[in-house]
Amino acid sequence: xxxxxxxxxxxxxxxxxxxxxxxxxxxxxxxxxxxxxxxxxxxxxxxxxxxxxxxxxxxxxxxxxxxxxxxxxxxxxxxxxxxxxxxxxxxxxxxxxxxxxxxxxxxxxxxxxxxxxxxxxxxxxxxxxxxxxxxxxxxxxxxxxxxxxxxxxxxxxxxxxxxxxxxxxxxxxxxxxxxxxxxxxxxxxxxxxxxxxxxxxxxxxxxxxxxxxxxxxxxxxxxxxxxxxxxxxxxxxxxxxxxxxxxxxxxxxxxxxxxxxxxxxxxxxxxxxxxxxxxxxxxxxxxxxxxxxxxxxxxxxxxxxxxxxxxxxxxxxxxxxxxxxxxxxxxxxxxxxxxxxxxxxxxxxxxxxxxxxxxxxxxxxxxxxxxxxxxxxxxxxxxxxxxxxxxxxxxxxxxxxxxxxxxxxxxxxxxxxxxxxxxxxxxxxxxxxxxxxxxxxxxxxxxxxxxxxxxxxxxxxxxxxxxxxxxxxxxxxxxxxxxxxxxxxxxxxxx
Numbered sequence: 432x433x434x435x436x437x438x439x440x441x442x443x444x445x446x447x448x449x450x451x452x453x454x455x456x457x458x459x460x461x462x463x464x465x466x467x468x469x470x471x472x473x474x475x476x477x478x479x480x481x482x483x484x485x486x487x488x489x490x491x492x493x494x495x496x497x498x499x500x501x502x503x504x505x506x507x508x509x510x511x512x513x514x515x516x517x518x519x520x521x522x523x524x525x526x527x528x529x530x531x532x533x534x535x536x537x538x539x540x541x542x543x544x545x546x547x548x549x550x551x552x553x554x555x556x557x558x559x560x561x562x563x564x565x566x567x568x569x570x571x572x573x574x575x576x577x578x579x580x581x582x583x584x585x586x587x588x589x590x591x592x593x594x595x596x597x598x599x600x601x602x603x604x605x606x607x608x609x610x611x612x613x614x615x616x617x618x619x620x621x622x623x624x625x626x627x628x629x630x631x632x633x634x635x636x637x638x639x640x641x642x643x644x645x646x647x648x649x650x651x652x653x654x655x656x657x658x659x660x661x662x663x664x665x666x667x668x669x670x671x672x673x674x675x676x677x678x679x680x681x682x683x684x685x686x687x688x689x690x691x692x693x694x695x696x697x698x699x700x701x702x703x704x705x706x707x708x709x710x711x712x713x714x715x716x717x718x719x720x721x722x723x724x725x726x727x728x729x730x731x732x733x734x735x736x737x738x739x740x741x742x743x744x745x746x747x748x749x750x751x752x753x754x755x756x757x758x759x760x761x762x763x764x765x766x767x768x769x770x771x772x773x774x775x776x777x778x779x780x781x782x783x784x785x786x787x788x789x790x791x792x793x794x795x796x797x798x799x800x801x802x803x804x805x806x807x808x809x810x811x812x813x814x815x816x817x818x819x820x821x822x823x824x825x826x827x828x829x830x831x832x833x834x835x836x837x838x839x840x841x842x843x844x845x846x847x848x849x850x851x852x853x854x855x856x857x858x859x860x861x862x863x864x865x866x867x868x869x870x871x872x873x874x875x876x877x878x879x880x881x882x883x884x885x886x887x888x889x890x891x892x893x894x895x896x897x898x899x900x901x902x903x904x905x906x907x908x909x910x911x912x913x914x915x916x917x918x919x920x921x922x923x924x925x926x
Contacts, residue, residue: 433609435602436562436577438555440591443546443583445471453540455508456532458516468544475505495528497535523831525550529557530898540578547585552593555582559601560898565612596726600912603722604905610714611891611903615690615707620662620738623689627667627717633724636670650777652756656770657739659694659747666778669720669734673727674921680731681919682788684778686771686795687713687738694741694767695749711890712794715907722912729920735782737774753852757781758874763852771797772867773856776874783876790819790880794907800863802888809833810889813868816880822918823882830909843869
């Protein structure tokens with residue numbers, strides 16, 4: 432797993448500025464008000480900070496912007512970074528400022544003179560989220576571990592305690608990014624399962640269901656997706672029992688297609704290399720379970736992932752084949768590239784049959800149609816339960832993760848009716864993301880509150896985001912953790 436940037440909280444001592452090395456960060460309000468550390472830096476640098484405040488450039492500076500003064504006189508640091516920040520900021524403003532600092536630091540040692548900043552823990556979280564790079568397969572010496580970031584604060588012990596559960600979330604996000612970024616020849620179904628089993632060391636109960644067990648359970652829909660591959664299909668069950676004994680869990684279900692060629696309905700060659708990210712839903716489930724375990728969430732949560740590889744071969748499922756799901760419904764496979772729903776429907780039904788969850792959320796890089804509709808700013812949210820849906824949307828907004836509710840309706844069922852089976856796995860181009868969700872809804876019991884998250888547009892992106900470099904984002908881990916914290920924990924510590 433990629434190394435999380437070490438962040439240490441230390442006593443606030445403005446008199447120590449002349450001894451600092453690396454990069455030094457001071458805070459100045461948009462009005463140009465300097466705190467004790469900024470005044471000390473100004474004095475040591477012979478008025479350089481005051482001259483910056485008087486400049487036209489500072490007058491145009493925005494909240495969260497960093498202005499760097501290179502090799503300032505009177506200081507040993509290679510840069511004095513001026514962070515423009517009001518005295519009171521929201522958690523999101525603080526995180527964004529931290530993310531900006533991480534980009535400026537570029538892995539070098541940094542000391543942040545945070546003074547009495549109330550949201551310093553969120554600033555640290557922003558640093559931890561943005562300070563990420565996936566260098567596991569690079570042989571160059573250019574990729575070095577990030578150096579320590581020190582956050583000096585007047586109440587550093589209290590801020591460190593607030594940051595501890597946030598660090599757990601950051602570790603979950605980094606795990607998700609690592610999984611999504613991994614090439615498919617490394618992250619096989621077996622390797623993926625093994626990485627999840629390793630999380631027993633942090634308190635999760637993990638079991639792996641192999642093909643003979645899946646066959647016995649009747650998961651022919653899931654198995655038909657992977658039958659053209661040499662990689663064996665698996666379902667991994669992760670349990671975190673941090674809540675009341677016997678209390679029904681919240682269930683998270685993830686699509687884990689470790690590589691998707693489209694099967695017999697072969698994808699075009701251009702861009703197929705990106706299909707290493709088609710296990711993004713399973714990656715988010717894994718990262719969320721890691722975060723919950725590391726912070727000791729006081730809730731019962733189960734995470735189940737269906738791990739398959741969709742390959743063409745003489746044994747692959749063909750368009751026109753009919754398979755039977757675990758539920759018993761028959762499915763006509765119109766397009767073998769609409770495979771994610773075939774995986775999810777069996778895992779979702781198994782989840783409900785075994786755990787009778789208080790709610791179920793599935794995540795999948797399911798459709799290109801959701802990208803057409805929402806781009807890369809928001810995941811598509813589909814739900815049969817307003818209360819659960821609204822709670823998730825609130826959690827996503829609190830964590831600055833874009834999510835937008837999409838419609839469901841009986842009229843869409845007509846598009847996926849089959850002439851020869853109970854249902855077909857695609858309804859064509861029209862409302863493609865909606866008919867995919869409508870397909871999944873057929874495998875949700877009436878009494879189960881359910882959300883489907885189509886994360887095809889947000890799981891991995893081609894350009895930098897606020898909290899991540901280009902590539903895997905880890906979207907969803909923070910929002911799901913917040914949902915659990917706000918609504919499913921005993922003695923919730925949510926703000």
